[in-house]
Amino acid sequence: MRIVYLTRDKELRIVSAITRAETFADEVVVIDVGSKDTTLDLAEKSGCKTIPMDKDCTIPDIANELLKLDEVEMTLVIHLSDTWRLRDLPVNVNRTYEGRAINLALAHDTVVESGDVEEIQFKNAELDFLAATPDGLIALSKCKDDDCCIDLPSSLNVRVHLASRPIQPAKRESLATASRFAQLFHWMLSTRHPLILFGLPGLIFFVIGFRLTGNVVGEFERMDSISLGVTLATSAVTLIGLFAMMTSLMLYILGKQVRQIQRQYDDWPSND
Known part of the structure; x- marks a missing residue:
């Protein structure tokens, strides 16, 4: 399995995230979308393959870049957002064992105007995590930015949903x-x-x-x-x-x- 982090300006968290991911995956890759700090340098020093991309890249763009790498049985893409925590990694990894070609979770605050999350266009979709097989990545790479998740091939086992809203624990003082x-x-x-x-x-x-x-x-x-x-x-x-x-x-x-x-x-x- 390959774990891919989608990051931007996360120099304080990237090393610990990579170290934790190495316990689950055979390979860890970092996709950097325009960091202005040392995130990219720290990832390279940690021995990870890094892929710089534009900050406006879409899910099909990410799938295209991942297809350039060696084929693996399962790819897990995680958006290293401000709300994501290391304790969420085992939960994300468990999603890869559901037997789906594509398991796509969009950010919890994504606006769903039509009421159906599968009708969101890729250009408006913010990735939370993606678990995909090689066939799933190929299907995503063929999509255009104006396409919707519902346009994915019906022959594939696909699940598209909104990520769970993070629970905000009561503020604790030491x-x-x-x-x-x-x-x-x-x-x-x-x-x-x-x-x-x-x-x-x-x-x-x-x-x-x-x-x-x-x-x-x-x-x-x-x-x-x-x-x-x-x-x-x-x-x-x-x-x-x-x-x-x-x-x-x-x-x-x-x-x-x-x-x-x-x-x-x-x-x-x-x-x-």
């Missing part, structure tokens, strides 16, 4: 960017010695606050705003110290659990 508190908590978890950073100051605050509270309460003969304020202040120092010690213990325990889980993953036997 722990480091969720909030200032989350950033602080993430930093505390990654700290190696929370007992020293929080436990030691907490112990000092607790001891000082506890002793001051007992002394202050015994010193004042009558309760007024000043004595009440001092008592509350010393009590607050005591509680802050207690909270700091509890926090340090929790972070210490969480840190040990995180490192233990990480060691388990590091020691996990690989599939190789």
Whole structure:
């Protein structure tokens, strides 16, 4: 099987896409439609055959170019669009096993004026993916830009449809960017010695606050705003110290659990 990527200005994704495709196909080809970045150079450095084409090329034009290559049992053409993800590749590959001469999926946002996707002219059709046998490529190459998908030979097993609309997952924020508190908590978890950073100051605050509270309460003969304020202040120092010690213990325990889980993953036997 041959996997063909239809790309334009995808230098950040082309190498990973090629590497992933090599696990499924005997050959990977990149059709570049007017990239202005280093997409073409990166594809060539990855050992792929590259075919530069005009950005206005149609599906019959692509089929004509692919027929110039060595014949293979099945050709899978994938448009490397902004919505396509590497996890979609196995799904696309499975389409090649449906036993069809042509399995053509058009972009999900293609306008279907007549209500029948097969009546879309090739000049207005934006490719999402195409799985075709040699006979299917020959049939597509004979079509003109003004022809419709319905004009393909009836003797061939052909399926033309719109690609599924990509599901937009809810936007997720990482722990480091969720909030200032989350950033602080993430930093505390990654700290190696929370007992020293929080436990030691907490112990000092607790001891000082506890002793001051007992002394202050015994010193004042009558309760007024000043004595009440001092008592509350010393009590607050005591509680802050207690909270700091509890926090340090929790972070210490969480840190040990995180490192233990990480060691388990590091020691996990690989599939190789």
